[in-house]
Amino acid sequence: MKVELIPLQIHGDERGSLVSLERNSNIPFDIRRVYYIFDTENGVTRGYHAHKKLMQMAIVLKGSCDFILDDGNERVSITLNNPAQGLLINSFIWREMKNFTPDCVLMILADNEYDESDYIRDYDQFRLMAK
């Protein structure tokens, strides 16, 4: 599946920890957009879409949530609960995010601006296009 968990180096010392995100270093694309999801209500599942072109990296800065990822053939579940770990999600991966802890802050880096025409929001259409 075109997803990858990428360890992010922690620059730690007696003061605490720091992670740097840099394009073409630990982020394998030009970052053109950043958004974050927080204060998610109990029981909410978000996402329910894939992208035609967009590449994204998801990092949970605080708390935890689960990603359900589906390439049209297989479906995997990955728990993100570590701010030193990035989940790289390529195009044509259906994603659903759930089990957000109340303190969860989920940050997404993207290689392009928001473009509704890049979304595939119908799962059956996604399955056909992913073949």
Ligand code: TYD
């Ligand atoms: P939505 O696509 O429903 O989020 P998710 O897929 O994570 O469940 O987005 C929620 C709203 O935010 C929707 O009105 C579109 C808007 N939005 C932007 O304006 N810019 C963005 O970068 C994103 C991701 C969403």
